[in-house]
Amino acid sequence: MTDISIVLPVYNGSKYLSLSIESILAQTYQNWELIIVNDCSTDSSLAIAEKYAQKDRRIRILSNSENQRLPRSLNIGFANAAGRYFTWTSDDNLFHSRALETMASYLDAHEQCGMVYCDMDYIDADGNVISNTQNTSHNFYLSNCIGACFMYRREAADTVGGYDPDKFLVEDYDYWLRISFQYPVERIPQILYSYRHHSGNMTSVYEKKIADNVFNLRVEYLDRISEHLSAREFSLYCTGLLLNKPDAGPKIEEIAFRRGLKYDAAKILSHSAFDADKKFIIFGAGVIGQQALRMIGRTRVSYFADNLKYGQTVDGIAVISAERVKDLQHLYNVMIAVDYSKSAEIIEQMERIGVLNYSLFLLIKDRLERLWNPAL
Incomplete structure (x- = not known):
């Protein structure tokens, strides 16, 4: 039986695709399958994927007849997955050699855990390390700290369903939240992945839109998220939310009231005046x-x-x-x-x-x- 199913969606990712696949081949844990979902690439991505699939029977290729974008491509990939643990990666990122072994071993040893994630390096277009996520906040409900190195149980996927096509650009954060409402999500404080920043990746191209969609998601799930926050965390969280989504004030106050808390959205929103004649x-x-x-x-x-x-x-x-x-x-x-x-x-x-x-x-x-x- 296959232990780990890895889905790799690709759309015109030929520049770094070979490196991404090679990082999977180099894993110390070898009981995996790689499902490459070619989303109508017009570059050499399909040819690169086929070259690897011909050499390794663990690698399969699914080609979409129409461009489906990331959430649907992930669903197509996992619908064909045989593993007991699931993960996915991107054509421009890299697993470190012990990533699969470390995450699978953790899930084996912690049966209550539905999902695990690791720290990662940020690298530039040439592979040079820029920074990492080790010193960032790891309160999952206050920030999307999971990043791109993660693994979750098939059981968790069966429970929460597929990735939401309407959550394009935040389909991952939406999915992690949905898993976290059902299962513990835990962190391994080791750097086991490299996330590449370059001019063509989605984070760079859609940075502003991603931020806006994240706040929309937080408004949508505010009731569920609030269950995991202390009274002070709730207040801090809602103020940050309100500054981006001022129309969320009534919902915030309603949830605060039900929790027996007092939150004055109007007071925060009132701090919008200044004297144009003063410095x-x-x-x-x-x-x-x-x-x-x-x-x-x-x-x-x-x-x-x-x-x-x-x-x-x-x-x-x-x-x-x-x-x-x-x-x-x-x-x-x-x-x-x-x-x-x-x-x-x-x-x-x-x-x-x-x-x-x-x-x-x-x-x-x-x-x-x-x-x-x-x-x-």
């Missing part, structure tokens, strides 16, 4: 803060503020402390410009030290862009 202090000197700087314009920004970088300069602008913001708040617009996941914590900090008049960049960035960058 700004941007709280957050990271990527989001620098985005705000570019949008507002350097001449309208007097300071950055940041809990880690105060005393430094960023883009030629002095970075001050939160306490200094308190002293200057009446002279400047204070704008919080940090990532969704950090916004609620900074809001708590501002209110704790007495900075009550502030705006939220993520809430008003479209208005700022229209005001000061109308050509964008």
Whole structure:
């Protein structure tokens, strides 16, 4: 009996496809089958796949007669799978040699676990390591931390059904959530995969759309996700959600009420005012803060503020402390410009030290862009 079924959907992935297949052939665990789903490629992907299939009977090719995109291609592949454990990979990514062995052994030893995932490297187009996921948050409900190195039981797939074609670009996160509502999902803190960032991969091409779809998914599953969050986690999570999806306020308040919690969505949404005649202090000197700087314009920004970088300069602008913001708040617009996941914590900090008049960049960035960058 085949232990592991690997599905590899490919659409015009000839550039890296051989490397992806070779990483499977190099596995220390050899009881696997590879099902390559060719989704109407017009390059040499099919020829490359056929070359490997002719040499190894464990490799099969399914060719779609019409382009089905990723979710349906995954369903087609797994409908033909014989293994007791399932995983899938991409034509531009790489398994490390012990990935299958490590994940299968973990599932063998932990019968209650429905799905397991490992850490991964991020690599560039040439295969150089850029970073990894070991130091990222691994609270699955607060962030999509599973990445691309995972394995789940056939039983879990039978329970939750197939990948949802209507969840294109977030079909994986949707699937992991659905599994997690039924089974424990656990992490192996080892780097066993390389995820390639390059100009042609889906993450790069659809980055903004993926982010938007992730927030749509979080709104859809908010009730179920909230069951796995503490009261404080729920508040932090919902604030980040609200900044991206302001119309989710009524649903958030309804769920909070049922849980016996108080959440004031209107209070968060009220922080959208600023005085166009005053200069700004941007709280957050990271990527989001620098985005705000570019949008507002350097001449309208007097300071950055940041809990880690105060005393430094960023883009030629002095970075001050939160306490200094308190002293200057009446002279400047204070704008919080940090990532969704950090916004609620900074809001708590501002209110704790007495900075009550502030705006939220993520809430008003479209208005700022229209005001000061109308050509964008």
